[in-house]
Amino acid sequence: MTELILVTGATGTVGQHVVTALSDRDVTIKIGVRDPETVSNEIADAGELIEFDFTKPETWGRALTDVDGVFLVRPPVVDKSEIGAFVEAADRVGVARIAYLSTLGAEKNVLVPHHWIEKRITATDMEYTLLRASFFMQNLLEVHRGDIVEYGEIFVPAGNGETSFVDARDIGETAAIVLTESGHTNQAYDLTGPEALDYEEVAAVFSDVLNRPIRYPDPSLLAFGRRMHRRGKPLGFIALMCGIYTTVRLGLATRVTDDSQHLLGRRPRGMRAFVEDHADDFHGDSQPHRGSSGNSAGSGYVETRRPPLPDVAYELVNPVMSRLLRSPLHSLVSDSIPLLTFIGSRTGNEYTTPVGYWVKDGHLVVTPTLCISHGASDTT
Ligand SMILES: NC(=O)c1ccc[n+]([C@@H]2O[C@H](COP(=O)([O-])OP(=O)(O)OC[C@H]3O[C@@H](n4cnc5c(N)ncnc54)[C@H](OP(=O)(O)O)[C@@H]3O)[C@@H](O)[C@H]2O)c1
Known part of the structure; x- marks a missing residue:
């Protein structure tokens, strides 16, 4: 039966x-x-x-x-x-x-x-x-997706601790195996993925697969708690996350076993396969845009502000600044003035402009300028 x-x-x-x-x-x-x-x-x-x-x-x-x-x-x-x-x-x-x-x-x-x-x-x-x-890869999708999509970063207080991430799909398969096949009575299995990665390495896999920079800012527990608090997360959630990531910081999540491989009869899925299979889920309307200057500050939430000077001042200065930023002498100013390339939401045209920027509350604030002679109205 x-x-x-x-x-x-x-x-x-x-x-x-x-x-x-x-x-x-x-x-x-x-x-x-x-x-x-x-x-x-x-x-x-x-x-x-x-x-x-x-x-x-x-x-x-x-x-x-x-x-x-x-x-x-x-x-x-x-x-x-x-x-x-x-x-x-x-x-x-x-x-x-x-x-x-x-x-x-x-x-x-x-x-x-x-x-x-x-x-x-x-x-x-x-x-x-x-x-x-072990820690599910799917946490990156379910808990941390917003940071990855909106800010281009994985914001977890894990330090440089490694985690032997496991894919929930592999856990599902192993559960079906132990419930329907013989030989698993009164056993305990430690289910991990094939490797242990720190979050710098995880971010590198995301950057490579998604073809845009995903950073790991390595926040302290305090910085993490502060940001979550600002976002209105309940204290219980913050404490739970800090507890979980403290175990990672302490190196307690790093153990890799071959139990998954043994049960599945194949190598368990790794982080690259996970990100590849969910790449569409990690793209969003508010993806960070890669700046043509290559300045890494281009990854993150971008808030635009009109500058205080009259437009004519920027029309004069910006072409000069653009040339300088594209020249071998760009390092004179590129620390503080990157070139930002973006697609106009109305026209679909590509624009490039030098911008001022600063970091406020962990967010990148960008001052747009008017070096662009056409279509400026669809840039905000
Ligand atoms: N996340 C990790 O990295 C990790 C690692 C190792 C172990 N774990 C363990 O995995 C477990 C969570 O598994 P998961 O992430 O697959 O679950 P989950 O995504 O959090 O989903 C919880 C499930 O439980 C159901 N549920 C909620 N309240 C219920 C209730 N009162 N009665 C019956 N069903 C209820 C929900 O159904 P509806 O809401 O649809 O009703 C949902 O299907 C936890 O025990 C966790 O400690 C997690």
């Missing part, structure tokens, strides 16, 4: 890939979601949608009926005690096996909820597999 697998967190970063990977296998999938109305067709079509909420035990009975295996995710907002109660309920109704998405180092780190949940799982009669995952 075909096995029935309940997938929790099925709309999440990893759960969606567990559903996809299981749908290629000879199993029936129960997809436990809080609101079946909001689920994408891709996920909904893969199995039976069922209302399920860790915080509503009245939804557990239907979700667990006839289920042979469970893929368990602890949503970050759910208290570990509710996950523990659900694990015990699954055991009581006779679920045979469970695969749990845990975190790297959970066996030693008593501070993370995963440590406690793992202990609850191993104390049951269910066959278990613990998938202790």
Whole structure:
């Protein structure tokens, strides 16, 4: 008889890939979601949608009926005690096996909820597999995409610590493997990508693949906290991020294992493959524009201001400045006056002009000038 697998967190970063990977296998999938109305067709079509909420035990009975295996995710907002109660309920109704998405180092780190949940799982009669995952590459897409798209930078307080990033798609595939194939009973796997990279190296991969400069400004924890606070992020979020990136700073996220390779039967996806596959997601309307002067200050949020002098002053000065900036003597002024090339939003024409700039609150503020004789009205 075909096995029935309940997938929790099925709309999440990893759960969606567990559903996809299981749908290629000879199993029936129960997809436990809080609101079946909001689920994408891709996920909904893969199995039976069922209302399920860790915080509503009245939804557990239907979700667990006839289920042979469970893929368990602890949503970050759910208290570990509710996950523990659900694990015990699954055991009581006779679920045979469970695969749990845990975190790297959970066996030693008593501070993370995963440590406690793992202990609850191993104390049951269910066959278990613990998938202790490293840092997801998808965090760069889901948490840090705005900085990459708008400011051309990866703004995390990770210092020069390395991370053995893993792709959530590979975790999804390994979950499907351990739930449907033999040989993984009562095992724990450390799921990492193929290499450990620091954020300078990550930024270099992004720059290369996206063909525009992506910087890693290496902010201190304080600078990171200040910027997040200005953006109105809750203190809990800031503290969590600082906690996570402190472990990276301390070199605790660097371990690479071959468990993913062993389970997948191939090399796990690396950072380059991840960025290539999501390149479209990292392009946005407000992409930083590469200046023709090559001045690296060109990457970042650009705010334009009209200068205080009459236009005629700039019409006289700018052609001279443009020539100087294109000449071998450009270093006399290019530290403070780069050339900015941009496409007019109305005409589509390409313009180049010398600009003044300064940095304010971590943002690049650019003073536009009027060296351009045509189409200046579509430049703002
Ligand atoms: N990010 C990392 O680098 C990393 C690394 C290792 C381990 N982890 C662990 O991975 C887990 C998170 O996995 P993820 O990133 O795939 O999840 P996620 O993207 O944060 O999504 C959470 C999922 O849980 C569902 N959910 C939220 N509240 C729920 C509730 N009350 N009852 C039932 N379902 C609920 C959400 O569904 P709806 O909102 O659609 O209802 C969603 O499908 C965490 O335990 C985290 O510690 C993360």
